[in-house]
Amino acid sequence: MPRGAVRVDLNISLDGYATTTDQTPENPFGHDWGRLVGAYTATRTFRARVLGDTSGAGTTGVDEAYAEAYFEEVGAEIMGAGMFGLHDHGDDPDWRGWWGENPPFHVPVFVLTHTPHPTLEMEGGTTFRFVDTDIEHALELAHEAAGGKDVRIGGGPTTVRQFLAAGLVDRLHVAIAPILLGRGIRLWDDLRGLEAGYDVVAETADSGTIHLTFRRE
């Protein structure tokens, strides 16, 4: 079976941060998270696909075009333990991810972690499988599960950077918010020369977001 592409979509700040650091118990996402991903969560597609808002509300234009593309043809996802929430909620045996009982993935998700964890069958086709293996093998599993569709490396930056450094990513899309976060985990560290072998295209949205796409030549 032919394999789909390996894709990444991330929201980063101008100074390259893909994580925020101002979470509090009262505000578990923090103020910065809204500023980092706000242009994406305002789109019509995000509202419909993730929030279940079928009213048609939400922004259109360049941000919306990228949000639509985000959901195209993904057959499996890989994410790190941090993105799944194990670094914050690993002690809670009932933790089932940030996304509720019907997560927006709707495909098999492979969570990279060094800690064994039982598989979670969620509603709507999402399954979380926890794997302790190298990234090449994780990708193998994801390609098989994707049945020829694309595989997304969902995040966080620590995981994405490993796949980028190993040359395993066919398409990287970053939505750069015009803000400086000043701290967190940077996507771009130690990726000198990444652009070799990619076409790089940038496009700006009315929201001020810069959409940058690295596409394998």
Add this chain to the structure above:
Amino acid sequence: MPRGAVRVDLNISLDGYATTTDQTPENPFGHDWGRLVGAYTATRTFRARVLGDTSGAGTTGVDEAYAEAYFEEVGAEIMGAGMFGLHDHGDDPDWRGWWGENPPFHVPVFVLTHTPHPTLEMEGGTTFRFVDTDIEHALELAHEAAGGKDVRIGGGPTTVRQFLAAGLVDRLHVAIAPILLGRGIRLWDDLRGLEAGYDVVAETADSGTIHLTFRRE
């Protein structure tokens, strides 16, 4: 006398580096420098204003529009010892900067340095004065010398970052080259929240360069 604006124009990589690290005795600028500033040095304005090429050759379009704006109305410049070359050539008593006898500034230039150095009177109106003082006072001197025109903080990143952190910059334009340098000195370090009080606008050029402008609201 009314004061001009304080402006910065820099070329940075996607990962925020404003300096390159691959200089060799044979290639004193290094290969990366050409990749970092190539879209700018290819413009018609750079060729005419800096290389003295009056043939009209060079790129036009978005990169050229920013290159033209670069030379508008600057009455004095401030730069760091690193940009002037004192960190590489400080031992050479005959060092007169990288730019030859007729540097492209054509205005008084204040070079920040802790090491005393005699003033250099160059051709074409450029004077290099070496000052050991805080940035606020250096700006005072530059505003006086500029006679109401704008003051440019020319670079390098260590100097620019000080002026940005102190809130002294009215307009910051960065031309972001779609490359990852992976090492050097980053412009964006420790500037969390810089965007507050600025309008931020991004525009992309055919060269792949992203022109980002922070303008005081």
